[in-house]
Amino acid sequence: MTASLKPPPPHDGAARPGDPGAVVVTGIVGRLGKQVCRVLHREHPLIGVDRRSFVDKPEDVEHLQFDLRRKKMRDVFRSGRVKAVVHLGVMHDPRASPAEHHSWNVLGFAKMLESMEQYGVRKLVVLSSANVYGPRPDNPQFLTEESPLLGSQDFHEIRDLIEVDMLAQSFFWRNPACETVILRPTHILGAVRNAPSNYLRLPVVPTLLGFDPMVQVIHQDDVARVIERALQPGIRGIFNVAGPSPVPLSRLFRLLGRPTLPVPHLAARRMLTALFRYRLSSFPAPELDHIRYVCMVDDRRAREVLNWAPRHSLRETVEAVEALG
Numbered sequence: 142m143t144a145s146l147k148p149p150p151p152h153d154g155a156a157r158p159g160d161p162g163a164v165v166v167t168g169i170v171g172r173l174g175k176q177v178c179r180v181l182h183r184e185h186p187l188i189g190v191d192r193r194s195f196v197d198k199p200e201d202v203e204h205l206q207f208d209l210r211r212k213k214m215r216d217v218f219r220s221g222r223v224k225a226v227v228h229l230g231v232m233h234d235p236r237a238s239p240a241e242h243h244s245w246n247v248l249g250f251a252k253m254l255e256s257m258e259q260y261g262v263r264k265l266v267v268l269s270s271a272n273v274y275g276p277r278p279d280n281p282q283f284l285t286e287e288s289p290l291l292g293s294q295d296f297h298e299i300r301d302l303i304e305v306d307m308l309a310q311s312f313f314w315r316n317p318a319c320e321t322v323i324l325r326p327t328h329i330l331g332a333v334r335n336a337p338s339n340y341l342r343l344p345v346v347p348t349l350l351g352f353d354p355m356v357q358v359i360h361q362d363d364v365a366r367v368i369e370r371a372l373q374p375g376i377r378g379i380f381n382v383a384g385p386s387p388v389p390l391s392r393l394f395r396l397l398g399r400p401t402l403p404v405p406h407l408a409a410r411r412m413l414t415a416l417f418r419y420r421l422s423s424f425p426a427p428e429l430d431h432i433r434y435v436c437m438v439d440d441r442r443a444r445e446v447l448n449w450a451p452r453h454s455l456r457e458t459v460e461a462v463e464a465l466g
Contacts, residue, residue: 162224163188164372165217167209167253169202170195172333173361174229178202180365181227185372188217191230210249218260225264225372226257231305246301247308254312257319266322266371267309268364271357271381273302273325276434283439286325286379292436299427313377322371324364326382327438328431331361331461336428338462346394350403353391354435359384360453360461370447380447381438385455390432396459406433 164181168174169189178199181187187202189195195204207213209230217223231246257265274284275292290307293300306323313321328337337358340346359382367382394401404412410429416422443449453461 162186163203163222164225164227165190165223166227167191167230169204169229171229172331173329173364176331176361176365177227177229177368180362180369181372184369185225188223190214190217208249209253210245214253215256218256218262221260223260223262225266226253226262227266227268227368227372228253229268231268231302242301243304247304250305251308254308258312258316262319264320264322264372264374265309265312266324266368267305268368269306269309269323269325270302271325271327271383271436271438272299272431273306274436274438275299276354276430276436278434280435280437282435283437284381285439286381286442310379320375320377322376323379324367324371324382325379325438326364326367327357327359327384329361329364330358330458332464333361336424336431339423340428340432341393341397341399341459341462343399346399346401347409348390348394348401348403349409349429349433350405352406352433353389354433355387355437356390356393356435357383357387357437358393358455358458359451360458362461363451363453363458366452367443367447367449370449376447378442378446380443380449381440382443382449383438383440384451384453384458387437388455392455393459396456397462 163186165188166174166177166181167190169178170191170193174191178187178189182199182202189202189204190207190209191204192206192208194206198204205217228250273290273292274288277291290303293303309321309323329335330338330341363384406429410426413422413424413426413429417425
């Protein structure tokens with residue numbers, strides 16, 4: 142179960158406007174990471190950490206091409222020039238082994254937190270996901286930040302994401318000198334190669350017979366904007382982040398003009414398990430619960446504390462999946 146993480150009183154270690162120092166962005170070479178880079182680099186000195194090459198990097202962004210589990214990561218903080226960290230570097234490869242997922246997502250993040258605490262970094266923004274709550278038949282209409290994190294079940298990728306979320310919460314209480322922000326956005330749509338965007342790109346979209354859950358989506362540009370908002374001094378805590386108003390899943394297909402193919406759930410699960418095993422699909426069977434059950438969040442805290450509102454309409458958000466280049 143998650144803690145409330147309501148903002149405590151100000152403290153001497155809080156970040157102050159005008160503080161010098163750079164913002165470290167992990168996972169900066171991903172499509173979402175590049176969008177975050179475009180939003181942040183004009184206002185903050187940026188250091189991107191990613192083991193992939195960054196060929197179209199802005200000139201004023203420093204790129205450190207190594208694995209965040211390496212000892213070199215500690216040296217980044219030892220320099221004393223880091224004022225904040227934006228952690229996007231979560232592995233989302235469903236074909237990676239559970240051991241690799243755990244080593245990268247959990248152990249690597251834990252080591253980074255140790256270094257941040259040791260060298261006095263005063264701001265941490267972690268991009269989690271509303272998926273940590275889990276799509277379930279007994280979910281209330283809207284889940285708050287205090288709702289239990291029940292999204293793991295038999296899906297090791299979500300188990301790791303929950304562990305990262307919980308590590309960030311523990312860091313919040315253990316290190317009050319650092320303003321820790323945990324963002325839990327709904328399904329991110331855009332040029333990103335995540336499961337929701339890939340699903341909506343299918344030429345014929347399989348659906349589950351008899352199921353049409355309400356869903357929430359958010360444009361990748363709006364996610365980058367809320368990360369920028371979370372970096373402001375004085376902001377801390379957990380925030381659910383949603384885009385336009387919820388709609389039935391079928392509405393997304395109509396906006397894209399996609400034909401659908403209704404399939405019984407049991408048949409779909411067996412078929413997807415076989416297709417994934419033989420590398421004919423990138424969707425593991427546990428993903429089916431996201432088009433079967435509801436998992437919607439209450440984002441009032443983000444709207445009130447962060448003064449947050451999405452810029453992109455539902456149509457703009459859904460059509461952003463066509464922008465894949």
